[in-house]
Amino acid sequence: MLLVLSDANYVPLSPISFLRRARRAFGDKVAVVDGDGTEVSYESLAMDGDALAAALRAGGIRPGERVAVLDLNTRWLLAAHFGVPGAGAVLVAMNTRLAPAEYRDILAHSRSRLLLLSPALVPALGVTSAADLPVEQVVMLPGPADADGAGGADGAGAGTALAGAEPYEQWLARGDHSVMELPATETDMIAVNYTSGTTGRPKGVVYTHRGAYLNAVSVALELELTATSWHLWTLPMFHCNGWSLTWGTTVVGATHVCLPTFDAQAALELINRYPVTHLCGAPVVLSELARAGSQRGFVADRPVRAVVGGAPPTKETIAAVQAMGVRVSHLYGLTETYGPSLVCEYQQGWAELPAARLAERLSRQGVPTVSVDDVRVVGKDLLPVAPDGSAVGEIVVRSNTVAAGYLDDEAATATAFRDGWFHTGDLGVLHPDGYVELTDRSKDVIISGGENIASVEVEKVLAAHPAVLEAAVVATPDERWGERPVAFVTTGAAVTERELIDFVRARIAHFKAPDRVYFRDLPKTSTGKIQKHVLRGLANADRPDGTSGADRADRADVTAADG
DSSP: OOOOOOTTTOOOOOTHHHHHHHHHHSTTSEEEEOTTSOEEEHHHHHHHHHHHHHHHHHTTOOTTOEEEEEOOSSHHHHHHHHHHHHTTOEEEEOOTTOOHHHHHHHHHHHTOSEEEEOGGGHHHHTOSBGGGSSSSEEEEOSSOSSSTTOOSTTTOOSOOOOBTOEEHHHHHTTOOSOOOOOOSSTTSEEEEEEEEOTTSOEEEEEEEHHHHHHHHHHHHHHTTOOTTOEEEEOSOTTTHHHHTHHHHHHHTTOEEEEOSSOOHHHHHHHHHHSOOOEEEEOHHHHHHHHHHHHHHTOOOSSOEEEEEESSOOOHHHHHHHHHTTEEEEEEEEEGGGTEEEEEOOOOTTGGGSOHHHHHHHHTSOBEEOTTEEEEEEEOTTSOBOOSSSOOOEEEEEEETTSOOOBTTOHHHHHHHEETTEEEEEEEEEEOTTSOEEEEEESSOEEEETTEEEEHHHHHHHHHTSTTEEEEEEEEEEETTTEEEEEEEEEESSOOOHHHHHHHHHTTSOGGGSOSEEEESOOOBOTTSOBOHHHHHHHHTSSOTTSOOSTTHHHHHHHHHHHO
């Protein structure tokens, strides 16, 4: 029998179809509760997507061209996840916590033609005119100049006007009456997400419509989302497109509750005000909720599912949030895997375990998610390690939800996507029950509050200081953020710890700056390679440079405000 593909039996997979269906099935239902309390129906959200797609086409944006968005968690960024690809363009949702030079680098590397910009984040760009940015046009999104005090990146303050930027409504008025359309092929680009590599140079990770569709469905299944679910956006939408939940929450017709930037007290208030059932984020989200909940005696009046990625939560945090009526699930993934690729699936009986035993189970990254074909822990020969919980190897992934590569970076793509696997650079073990557990990262990346910090990037900035001869940056455990960077430097002239920290903060995102700087000779191998494992051990001791801790109070704002 001859099998024939036709319009009747083949339609390109794309998350755009999710909003089409939600519009049809749940048109009058609340799709989004925006940060100011505005409620938006699925019909209105779809209209926002149509209008955005039409304006992009009218403005000459062609299929495959990039459109950048710098916005907080709002209805407008959510609509852009459908409207931008609905015009055939490619979404570049940018991290809201970067430095001005980093934004310019991303806009230039992605060759974005247009930037959709939140008024609250204008100060983060460090410019006063749209002409100073490497894009053809800047469009100012609706919204207040300062979102609940969030201001710009790293608390940059209230938003201001940007000369040459066009108001969103005025720009939309130029559009025709066209609507969002599916891509020509499902392997077309839908998004480019930037992540720090080991060199510190941002890499543009390419997502396809097909991969986004499959991962969104997978995440919705893993989180047990339904049309009755209410998802609270404690996770940044820019981060792996919200772990694909910008699309995954929509696929089932659930309700998005927008929290512009994470604030634990505000999150608890929203859980009280709305029937929130799900939230996601880095471990710091969970620990901050636990702290805020203990202060106000918070207990949810319904089951709430909290999904954590980046690092396992501590047993103390798990116990605290369980007492608040929150069930914790642990995920693992990378930007290159559209977010979640492993999930620590709950087994029968786990709920009755003591907190310490449960934390041990949850510390494992788990088993492949629904959409992932296979995850292995392998040696240098690519053969699987023994499933004994002690043999260490690299975690590799094979899936329809592995990215298509790095934008305009053939060398990095060839290295990471080789031999039929995506090489995560993360080291782990495989337990007899099939669960993977992360043990270390072979990539020199620090994960702080769910954000990647390339130690090499920080080292390059420190080395640019005229007093610094050598610099090395390593991670130290942090109760609040999971990890924080600390620096070791050798100097040729007098300089203080505060001066070096401020020097870094002036040049890259504040959260990437080291919390501490130690002055000493750097330990090296016989071949001259810095022994970072030695420095990690020293960093966990008290002031290994031999100086006093008198300046710690002076550093408090660095950690608390920018972690």
